[in-house]
Amino acid sequence: MTTPQDLARDYSAGHSTEAVLFGVVAHGEQRTAAEALHELQLLATTADYVVAGCMVQHRRHPDPQTYLGAGKLAELAEVVKLARSGAVICDDSLTPNQAKKIEAAVGVPVLDRSELILQIFSMHARTPQARLQVELAALQYEMPRLRRKWTHLERQRGGIGVRGGAGEKQIDVDRHMLRERISSVAREIKRIEQHKVREVASRPDLFTVALVGYTNAGKSSLMNRLCDAGVLAENKLFSTLDTRTRPWRLPGGRTILLTDTVGFIKKLPHELVASFHATLEEALAADLLLVLVDGSSPDAAEQLTTVNEVLESLDAADIARITVLNKLDLIEDRTKLAELWQKDAQAVAISVQSGEGLDALNSAIQERLSDVENRCALMVPHTAGGLLAHIREKATVISEFYTQQGCLIEVQASPALLGRLLSEGARYAEAEDLPEGVKGIEIPDDEPPSGQQR
Ligand SMILES: Nc1nc2c(ncn2[C@@H]2O[C@H](COP(=O)(O)OP(=O)(O)OP(=O)(O)O)[C@@H](O)[C@H]2O)c(=O)[nH]1
Ligand SMILES: [Mg+2]
Known part of the structure; x- marks a missing residue:
């Protein structure tokens, strides 16, 4: 009997299947x-396919029926035959109808970009939350494609006709089964999310920095370097699917939190964006974003966009951010970064591998901290020494x-933290607190920062 898992989970990887990649590019595109199709190749090899060839057609728009034009489709079928490849992979999302027609023309299974990304997510999901999120996205992706699946299965079994066949009734059964599974997975995800929300809310009120950026930019590597986090970092797309938060001790002793999360890619399937929304939201509940870009990629500017x-x-456009151009060690000609500097003149260039630029990144973060925090002198009486x-x-x-009387301490802290310290026994210092002859501690005599009572 077919189970919902069977329907959605044939996202097993490529198992070294040889695949021909194809796509549509704009007229005037100079690249080979x-x-x-460089990014699609990375996606395909990450999903364990072997790339047997690449083919593009220069067109204004993909054909609404067959994606490629008739001549090019015949050419694709020829290449598939010659290369004896077991699949073709399209650089865009295909409609169920387009996929069906291409499959009929080439005679091997057709995958589109969304399906390939779903396969990779499915391979890399490790936590129960990530597994459920991928399953939900896969089920939703599958729903409008059931008809194609059954046509395909019947052909394999030598069945005839689709309308009124066994497949037609089975589609209704499957559709019902998928709907039930979608609701049950969605409920389970909600339960985990609610637990996470409580966990995040109970986090100590430390300044939080989130690492975001294109997949493979080096987010997890940076987190490992700064926090000794031991998270997986590898030269594969979408190695990280979960949000992880670790304490980061800044030079000087202060601790802030660093959050690593799932990477972005162009044309990310909307089912996945919807499904991973909560994971991303958790990361985006940050005070500052480090937007990481692989500066050595020829597509770096497009990736930043x-x-x-x-x-x-994701409504995160207003969060303070620092653009970080990574992999400086791989860039021989640094004038190539000019286009990226143009997009953000304040960007900081680093190499996680060599450590170059990490001091500058530190200073940039300290600067942002001083933008959002208040500087003041507090008197902490011995009775509140804790x-x-x-x-x-x-x-x-x-x-x-x-x-x-106690410790006179000059600090830079968030308004929230200052409020808490004042309610727990500290007070703003006054000129009389400073013993005569002591210099170097600044006690402002103007009004304290807004909202705070002196
Ligand atoms: N040469 C060089 N390689 C780097 C640098 N930073 C990261 N890498 C490599 O880039 C690859 C991707 O790094 P990750 O840290 O996994 O990238 P990520 O942004 O977390 O990627 P996803 O989790 O897949 O979205 C790994 O092979 C790293 O070793 C760097 O500064 N220089
Ligand atoms: Mg990662």
């Missing part, structure tokens, strides 16, 4: 087919001075 578009679609460890961990300490 292999160059134009895609990332900015995705961030906008607060000092808390302050040293969560705020930037500029200076400390012990007096008879």
Whole structure:
């Protein structure tokens, strides 16, 4: 008997199947087919296909019925035959009808970009939440394609006709089964998400920086370098599907949080965006975004544009951000970064591998911290001495001075943290707190930052 898992989960990887890749590119495109389909090749090899050839057609738009024009489709069938390949993979999403027609012409299974990305997500999902999110996206992707699946199965079994055949009744049964499974998976995801929301809410009120960016840009590698996090980083697309948060001790002793999450890619299947929305939202509940780009990629500028578009679609366009151009060690001619500097003149260039630029990244983060935080002098009485460890961990300490009453401490901290410290026994320092002759501690005599009572 067919189960919903059978229907949605034939997203097993390519198992070294040889595949011919194809796509449509604009007239005037100068790059070779292999160059134009470079990203699709990375996706295909990550999903364990062997690329047997690449073919592109220059057209204004894909054909609504067959994606490629009739002549090019015949050429694709010829290449498939010659290369004896077992599948073809399209660089775009195909409608169920287009996929069916291409399959009839080439005689081997057709995958589109969405299906390939779903396969990779399915291969890389490790936590129960990621597994369910991929399953939900796969079920939703499958729903409008059931008819093709059954036509295909019947042909394999030597069945005749589609209308009124066994497949037609089976489609209704399957559709019902898929719907039930979709609701049950969605319910389970909701339950996990609610648990996560509580977990995030209970997190200590540390400044949080999220790593976002195109897949394979080096987000997890940077997190490993900065936090000794031991997360998986490899030269594959979508190695990370889960959000992980780790403490990061800045030089000077203060701790902030760093969050790593799933990467973006152009033409990400909308089922996956919807399904991973909560994971991304968790990452985007950050005070600052580090938008990582692989500066050595010939498509770096386009990738940065895609990332900015995705961030906008996730309502994250207003979060403070630093653009970080990574893999500097691979760039021989650094004038090639000019286009990226043009997009963001404040971008910081680094190499996670060699460590170059990490100091500059640190300074840029400290600068952003000082933009959103307040600087002031506090008096922490000896009776509230327990607060000092808390302050040293969560705020930037500029200076400390012990007096008879307590510790006079100059800090830069978020308004929320200041509010808490004041409610737990600290107070704003006054000029009289400073013993005579002591210099170097600045006690502002103007009004304290808005919302705070002196
Ligand atoms: N040469 C070089 N390689 C780097 C650098 N940073 C990361 N890499 C490599 O780039 C590949 C991808 O790195 P990851 O850290 O997995 O990238 P990611 O952004 O987390 O990717 P996903 O999780 O797949 O979205 C790995 O093979 C890293 O070793 C760098 O500065 N220089
Ligand atoms: Mg990663």
